[in-house]
Amino acid sequence: MNSYRMGVIGDPIAHTLSPAIHTKMAEHLGLCCEYTAHHVKRGELGQFVERTKAENFAGFNVTIPHKKDIMDFLDECDPYARKCGAVNTVKITDGKLKGYNTDGDGLYASLKQNGILMDRSRVLLLGAGGAALSICQKALDVGAKVTVLCRSPKKAAAFAEKDGVTVRELSPTVQKECAKVTDIIINATPLGMEGIPDDFWDFSFLDETKAAVYDIVYKPAETSLMRESRNRGLRAFNGLGMLINQAIYAFSIFTGQEFDFGEMASYLEREIGKIVYTK
Template identity: 40%
Template sequence: MIKGTTKIFGVIGFPIEHTASPAIHNAAFAALGLDCAYLPLAVRPENLGRAVAGLSSLGIIGLNVTIPHKETVIACLDEVSEEARRIGAVNTVAIRSGKLIGYNTDGKGFVQALKEEGKIDIQGRRIVILGAGGAGRAVAVQSGLEGAGELIIFDKIAPRAKRLAADIGRNIPQLRVGVISWDKIKFNVGKADILINATPVGMNAGDKLLIDPEWLLPRTLVFDLVYNPQETRLMQASRERGCSVVGGLGMLIHQGALSFELWTGKEAPLDAMRKAAEEVINSQQSTVNSRER
């Protein structure tokens, strides 16, 4: 029950209906007996500045940031952590003494999920990343910091991929970074140790595959950052090709846990968070399936 003493947290994005974050964080608060609540807040891009400016006045304590605001929200904040500055995107905001401080937990959440589920080390690996938005930025920069051998970046908006590559070149000069156009995708996917889908493609049932699975080598690990559905078409096709696959749920849980710990100073209850995420995703998929029948 929300009371006058309840501390309020939330997530901003647009659209926001798909998010599992409220279920995850409310389960974490309940597991630890904290008087807190977490709300989904639909914020259109044109309203972002006004929405963020009002957070402190409303008494909101912490915020997650999702599509399409992870990069543009930086201009609305008072401070940004060194990690978020390097990445060029924010997915977590802590409000302390009226100041809005931006962080990024996506990169570390990605690495934790990769090690836990993929059983693979980034060190020296050739990584191909599809998508250079907020999540792609976090994954790319963190991969570089973890010692990746080479990063190859593709985005349908070529200047966005080039900006990411240039930023990485300035911050991690020892890392080999390349930007490719669509006509070079097949060749580079075929040489990847790790292929990462950092686009929203796969969230909707009608989404076409970004790549032809025949381009993949069976030794390639495919990481799809999409977490709903838990098994995307890319994951299914890659597994049939003989590849190891990792879905986005683990990254969602780990980045959420890191946000939770930033806000509360308490260790996140990972099991409760994962259970809540799986329940809400399964419920959403059941609704989608019933509509399609």
């Protein structure tokens, strides 16, 4: 039986659900797998990369703050990840590193599993961080038009350079204007996240929209944005599905295993949901 050694790096990393998700996948498929979390600070990437080669890792996932910096250590980069300008998955083959980004595919799959197609839709994306960039690129790749709202448009230069993207300032007035003419609203900010004191200051932008609402925050299970959306009769979803689906794509890259992604996502949402939402 093949044995796979994998991991995830970040700073901080103690909160990560990745070991639980990947271990559950391996158990479900009857595979021998070791997946561990590694606290890697800025400046320690090179050291960790050499360790993965010496210890025959199949690959590793990358989270904050390394998604851009890891690209300097790659031998090859998937075209989609290069367009994103960020990598969250690294596959190691014969000591060579290839980078991928599965965040956008994870969101796309989660939306589709909930009956929402991003293809050729109008997407309103709140936030301009690393996750937002991956989501934006996936939306563009499937023919969507994207409007990005952020508090400092000057910091969203990477978005403004892309055809099909409009960048505007995040404000109540602009939110209302854009929400009226969009199909999918995606919150890619930490607003409403458990442990974060900040939340949306105004939900009136939801009053005149028919859009589906997707909050990439997964804890709490129902954010304020989701609750306010549902109170207005809108479909609203949290980010657990995105988290799980991006991990499924990464696991497939690491192991080369073929399996039913939809069935695996359903299984993991049940199993990981027990860990996340059961106190």
